[in-house]
């Protein structure tokens with residue numbers, strides 16, 4: 154076999170290029186794995202049955218858990234039970250010093266956050282889906298219209314803008330007017346963030362369906378809307394589902410717009426017109442807490458959020474695959 | 482004798498034989514009414530004139546073949562008949578394309594309704610990602626047919642006519658149309674096109690993606706369909722044109738303007754044995770680009 158004279162050089166270049174791509178991929182994957190690992194290890198220690206079945210417990214419960222005493226709660230003297238001296242001296246009744254309270258392990262759970270996140274994100278998705286999918290259909294199937302270019306551009310701007318903007322807009326339009334933080338306001342803010350994702354993925358996935366399918370349907374006398382719903386969307390469904398899941402994940406993980414719209418809550422609430430808890434809000438608030446036990450809960454909340462998105466993803470994929478496979 | 486002229490000779494003999502032996506159920510001479518009248522028809526993609534002032538009468542219930550070298554505007558002309566170009570930006574027509582006496586480019590004509598009467602089979606088989614049954618039933622449902630029994634009956638009938646029934650009858654609801662072989666897919670597409678009883682079927686090189694045996698099956702099929710439908714078929718295969726068609730149109734691109742023009746349009750027998758234009762003879766005998 155005769156090798157070309159620059160064969161070794163070419164081989165070398167090939168290996169350098171290959172090496173660089175592997176290195177870059179590693180750089181991209183390492184932070185991801187680090188975050189997942191960190192949340193897993195720190196979040197897992199918060200996990201218990203109580204974590205999933207209980208709601209927020211005030212720190213005096215932590216105290217009770219630490220030393221086995223019965224927590225007392227006097228609304229007129231909220232610090233009484235938790236051993237914080239109100240006059241700056243050591244507690245006279247023999248309760249634990251402040252440091253011990255701060256060291257209390259995680260108490261209570263995030264059930265209210267799980268329920269809240271499912272409601273707020275689910276409702277946001279419910280609002281965003283019809284709008285996003287129809288807009289995506291418009292951009293793909295009626296792409297010849299000039300107006301489509303403008304819509305596409307607006308979509309890209311919207312998906313690139315910081316999420317707090319959506320929160321501020323809904324705060325001004327809904328929260329101030331209704332004089333109330335509410336779950337529905339949060340859903341509307343999330344809807345604003347989800348629409349461009351659903352729109353653009355729907356558009357891109359529909360465009361991947363070969364033009365010959367559209368021609369075939371057109372040749373049979375099918376109006377565009379009919380072929381879109383009977384042929385084009387079914388063919389693009391797996392891709393559209395991916396877009397929807399992306400939107401769900403984005404919405405479920407949003408914190409900033411929720412601070413301005415749903416505010417947060419310490420109890421289970423299903424009232425759409427009142428403040429509600431949500432996992433990212435809990436993670437955010439608990440991270441700021443001076444109680445180490447609550448810091449652990451924050452990791453737990455982050456962990457549950459990740460798992461929630463993962464499980465939803467798997468469920469929806471299995472469901473759509475089964476549907477697509479049924480007719481094979 | 483050079484290789485080339487030998488081939489030419491054998492080919493032209495082949496054509497004469499084929500034309501001579503084929504039995505025609507009907508002659509195009511007893512000129513039946515024209516289903517489609519093309520009158521001074523030109524077609525443009527933006528500023529580019531793709532076909533220039535074509536005039537021809539496509540007879541009802543006959544097979545008309547359009548032949549010509551690549552790029553001469555055969556597909557453009559064919560697709561202009563049922564306005565498939567509507568979705569192409571800048572595409573527009575001049576002159577008249579009359580279907581049953583009505584100019585299809587009249588603004589009052591609804592292209593969707595037109596296409597329900599003028600079906601189409603494409604070069605590449607393009608079944609939907611639906612079951613075999615749903616593929617064939619598609620046109621029926623588009624036309625508003627809801628009666629399940631009637632649909633099932635029509636689907637069976639169309640698949641039988643397309644000579645596909647025996648191969649798929651026990652997996653109508655199990656297999657996707659896209660899971661069939663190329664030849665089966667094309668027959669499925671023909672079944673789909675004929676299910677809703679169009680009056681005209683346009684075929685753009687329906688056999689070019691198929692092997693010779695699958696092609697022959699399609700040709701047999703066209704032969705069966707000629708009584709009931711008006712068929713216009715574009716083909717690069719001259720033997721095929723000679724075998725299946727009653728009338729043949731020969732198109733050529735004008736070197737100067739690059740627009741496709743109709744050179745000759747006549748009965749297939751005459752076109753293949755005694756064409757009146759030298760260019761037709763050159764092309765048919767293979768002495769041409």
Ligand SMILES: Nc1ncnc2c1ncn2[C@@H]1O[C@H](COP(=O)(O)OP(=O)(O)OP(=O)(O)O)[C@@H](O)[C@H]1O
Nearest residue numbers: 526529531550551552553554555556557558569741
């Ligand atoms: N969508 C389009 N936009 C612009 N020009 C086009 C378009 N489709 C076809 N053309 C041009 O029109 C001319 C005729 O094309 P057409 O497809 O009708 O040729 P054809 O005879 O069918 O060729 P072939 O045998 O290769 O299929 C060609 O010059 C082609 O480049």
Ligand SMILES: [Mg+2]
Nearest residue numbers: 555556557685
């Ligand atoms: Mg063509």
